[in-house]
Amino acid sequence: MGLKSFLSRPLAAYVAHQYQKWALHPEAAQQRVLQELLRLGPATAFGRDHDLAAARTAPDFQQRVPVRDYEALSPYIERIKQGERDVLWPGQPLYLAKTSGTTSGAKYIPITKDSIGNHINGAKDALLHYVHRTGKPQFLDGKLIFLSGSPELEQVAGIHTGRLSGIANHHVPGYLRRNQLPSYQTNVIDDWEQKLDHIVDETLGQPMTLISGIPPWVQMYFDRLTERTGRPVGEVFPQFQLFVYGGVNFEPYRRKLLDSIGRPVDTLELFPASEGFFAFQDEPGNPGLLLLADAGIYYEFIPAERFFEPNPPRLTLAEVELDRNYALVVSSNAGLWGYSVGDTVRFVSLRPHRVLVTGRIKHFLSAFGEHVIGEEVEQTLREALQQFPEAEVVEFTVAPRVSDTATEPSRHEWLVEFARPPHNAAAFAAALDAGLRRRNVYYDDLLRGNILAPLQLTPLPAGAFQRYMKSQGKLGGQNKVPRLSNDRVLADGLLRA
Incomplete structure (x- = not known):
């Protein structure tokens, strides 16, 4: 066992213990998050427009802050893109995560100094929970692939702007950076076919232990490895232990991906989005994803069948029920307020609150x-x-x-x-x-x-x-x-x- 895997065990146990403190009492954690948002929100243009200084409770908050999608929030985003400060959150965002899916084309989701830890710690803590639950930290001693977009960022009003995966690439923990592949030079290649060939070149012959990415991208990598070697991925990388995925429904890809590997490997599901890192699979074999209730995000849940009503109910974490579909609404220290993410979730356990991602509120x-x-x-x-x-x-x-x-x-x-x-x-x-x-x-x-x-x-x-x-x-x-x-x-x- 290497030094990293040896040291990870006590760290993983500590992190899992810290999570347990709030996971069994998530309502109290959510109340703390809401109070922190209401403490800092009034100092912003959004806070003044919505009289957040007078809000003390969840009903106060709901009365003042309507549910919005990106289109409704975009006038505030445009002010940020013009260089204005203190618009949605005190100061300026550290990043704007450029994403897609609106009628106006690209979306620009703020990531602030206060919210960046949610994105980075969520992924890190997911791996540490895996170590704690399985007792298998050996992947930390090998090479790790994070298939992502380019880490090159542009500037918008002095704010670094790019894809979330590229932004996250700049924050890979130092103890994993030396193990990380592909190289920066390969990661910035725009052409995926060319980039894929370079990734194969860099990883063949390496002790790959963890592979992470969106399933269709990973499948192309697996296909290229097999074309090059004539062997299944599990033989090409005999130490390959853990496949980490998120971003799309895994089921259409499961059979082909696992067949491409050719032997069993552990899998770990994440629920990341530009708007926040919401949940991860904290127990191997349990499909439910632990909702991160103590990470700067305040959650509300609208019963999916009532989402399009004029004034649908907005339930707190204390009010949700098992086995109902809810539209996910978030307010966060990134400066999102009553923001409709568009995803629907279903709770499969309470205390700890675990969810399945069931789809989108719209087709x-x-x-x-x-x-x-x-x-x-x-x-x-x-x-x-x-x-x-x-x-x-x-x-x-x-x-x-x-x-x-x-x-x-x-x-x-x-x-x-x-x-x-x-x-x-x-x-x-x-x-x-x-x-x-x-x-x-x-x-x-x-x-x-x-x-x-x-x-x-x-x-x-x-x-x-x-x-x-x-x-x-x-x-x-x-x-x-x-x-x-x-x-x-x-x-x-x-x-x-």
Whole structure:
């Protein structure tokens, strides 16, 4: 056993003990977080606009701070991007995490001096919990891969700005930095194919013990390793012990990823987002993720079925129930206030509070981490129809087509019932691809990196949507066809209709 793994055991036990202090009493932890937010919030433009100085309790807070999505919060973000201080949180953010998924394109989520620890400590403590629960710290003595975006950052009003994974790369703990791969020089390569070859070059022959990343990106790395060596990943890296993942639903990738490894390895799920590091799997084998109630984030939960009501209930952690879907709302020391993250969660245990991530409050497509929303595909189609005025669409939906083989690429599939088809279907599909790439930076990244192939346009026969909806007992009334799905249930049903 190496020095790092030896020293990690007492540290892991200490961290797990500290977590237990609040995990069994999360309501008290949340009350402390709320009081700290209300102590510092009044000194900001947002605080003055919402009279936070007069708020003392959770009902006071809810009365003054409405639930917002990014679009509603963006006027404050724009003030930050213009260089104004003390807008959402005292001072200026340390970073702006650039992400995607709104009608206006890119989002800029603040990360402050007070909130950066949430992102970094969440991932670190997840690994330490794994050590504590399993007694297997040996991965700390080997080489670790964190597949991420480029750590190169741009400047917006003097604020470092980039992808969250790139920002986090600058804060890898020193005791892990020497073990980390790929190198900085490789990590900043923009072209994913080229970057992947360099990663393979740097890792072959190394004692890799931990691999972390979004599943489709990891799968491409695994495929390239097997192409290069002719062996499964578990043989290429006999010391490979732990696969850490998050960001997308793992289930569509599980079989192929584990088959690519060729032998059992431990897995660890995280719930990270630009808005905060919310939860991690604290018990191996337990799918529930421990909600971080003492990390500068105040949580509220809206029953998913009531989210779109004019004044839906906003429940605190003390009021949630098991086995109900809730829309997640956060306020944090990053300067987010009543912010609707868009994710839905379901509690599978209380004290400690553990959740499963069950989806998005609105229809979405993020099978590959792209976070495409309905407004983006609707605007894209509208723009394409303007370019091809001869075409007329009856109905459409978009679904992922996840490849099971190395020869068939993954892609989006647009299933469209045309009243009048475009004269040039290939050009129409190319226009859709170009429009979505302009609106969604993650989708553009996935295509530029050759992780996704250009979309597949599948014309459906006349009446396909009506036949499908009728077969589901949803024809007529207020029933609507989802524009986006994160699985192929609807798509495959339409192809059979």
